[in-house]
Amino acid sequence: MWSTVWFSFTFFELYAYFMIYSFLGWAMESTYVSINAKKWVNRGFINGPFCPIYGTGALLILLALEPVSDSILLLFLGGFVIATVVEYLIGLILEKLFHATWWDYSQKPFNIKGRVCLERSVEWGVLTAFVMRVVQPVIADFVAAIPRAWGEFAATLLLAYLAVDTTITVLHILRFNEKLASLSEAHDALQKKLEGTRLYASRQEIITRFESMPAAEFLREFKERMAEENERLEQLREEERLRRQLVQEEIKEKLEARINALQKSSLIERRLMRAYPGMHSKRFDEELKAWKRELMEKRSKKSRKDVSK
Secondary structure, eight states: OTTOEETTEEHHHHHHHHHHHHHHHHHHHHHHHHHHHTSOOOOOSSSSSOOHHHHHHHHHHHHHHGGGTTOHHHHHHHHHHHHHHHHHHHHHHHHHHHSEESOOOTTSTTEETTTEEHHHHHHHHHHHHHIIIIIHHHHHHHHHHSOHHHHHHHHHHHHHHHHHHHHHHHHHHHHHHHHHHHHHHHHHHHHHHHHTTSOOOOHHHHHHHHTTSOHHHHHHHHHHHHHHHHHHHHHHHHHHHHHHHHHHHHHHHHHHHHHHHHHTOOHHHHHHHHHOTTOEESSOHHHHHHHHHHHHHHHHHHHHHHHHO
8 A cells, every 4th residue: 555656655654754744834824823821732523642634734735836947937837836735625524524614714804705815825835835845855755764664653643543543533622512512502501590580561452451441430540550550560560680699690590501511621622622713613602601701710720819829
């Protein structure tokens, strides 16, 4: 399998390039995000030190642009287009699979549905030209120097690891979506219960009740009923206020209990929230925002305790 030739490269070489660029992309992006956040952030989608989106983009660029590697302009334009298409498609696929937006360029000028933007595409073009002219020759020499037997053995282990890591990450994301759905259902159910405590007065009922009475009798009856109803309504308003207060307290307690249960998510779920702070859910965005606020508050309290010690 590893010796199969494809586009003048063996499958072993392509896979080695994929893993190396996935690692370099992870290192570059994690470093960039960590500097901005002033703390270490593992930016990878999976748990290990790899960003497959970079490996995928690098392979496509290598296969498509190797014939024009002597032209910096063509490398820039090719990288601009290929990387932009890859980023857009992967962003779209992640949204469809997990009902969430993992990165968002909607605040950037000349963006397309927040998935790609001109600024980042230009950066991809510049990076492509640099990698193809400077980095790729070094990596090609490195891969060529790897003893094939040991290299194929390591590649097999890495392939198995990548499959397991990706599977675990996907399962945790799906479970996290289920928790958000559960939180949303609980909120909706309690909200309906709250709405059921509100006073309801039907204008049609009042009209039907008095429309057949003579005018004088209607006025006398109306005044008497108004005096009685005013007193009764005051009592009902007070009862309703108490009921609403109790239900609101019940809603708060149950939602807090749900959020606390959500806070007990796995390390993988919390890592993804830190890695993609701009992520928002297509279906359960309010629940996800509440979870993030609770997570930030707990981390802030923990930091204050650590400082006080």
